[in-house]
Amino acid sequence: MVSAKEKAQKIIDENGVVVFSKSYCPYCRSSKALLNDLHAKYFLMELDEVDDGAALQDALEEITGQRSVPNIFISQKHIGGNSDLQAKKSQLNGLLKTAGAI
Incomplete structure (x- = not known):
């Protein structure tokens, strides 16, 4: 059986952009909104x-x-949380292009 750590690492390794979130979290909503806007x-x-x-x-x-x-x-690469993502707004298009996400 795959450990949670292996599963998380596999998700990170196989996707250009990953958001681990909770559906009710306002900070998560803000991050998802920013990525959706882009x-x-x-x-x-x-x-x-x-x-x-x-x-x-x-x-x-x-x-x-x-x-x-x-x-x-x-x-x-670990970006961090919502405040870290929002702080990178100006670089985000470049980061997302590099990741193949836009």
């Missing part, structure tokens, strides 16, 4: 809607040192 393609995992969400969140903390959501990756 018409970015991204892999979305709502941790509160999957059976292993808690385990994945623990695994993400191991991988990144960040426990909070959203937990965002672009081109397999």
Whole structure:
């Protein structure tokens, strides 16, 4: 059986842009809105809607040192959370192009 850490890493490795989110989180909504406004393609995992969400969140903390959501990756690099993504607004088009997301 695949561990939560292996599963999270596989998702990160196989997708240009990944947002680990919770459906009710306002910061997650803000990040998704920004990416949607840019018409970015991204892999979305709502941790509160999957059976292993808690385990994945623990695994993400191991991988990144960040426990909070959203937990965002672009081109397999950990970007951080919503404030980190918003702070990169000016570079986002370039980052998303490099990731093949737009």
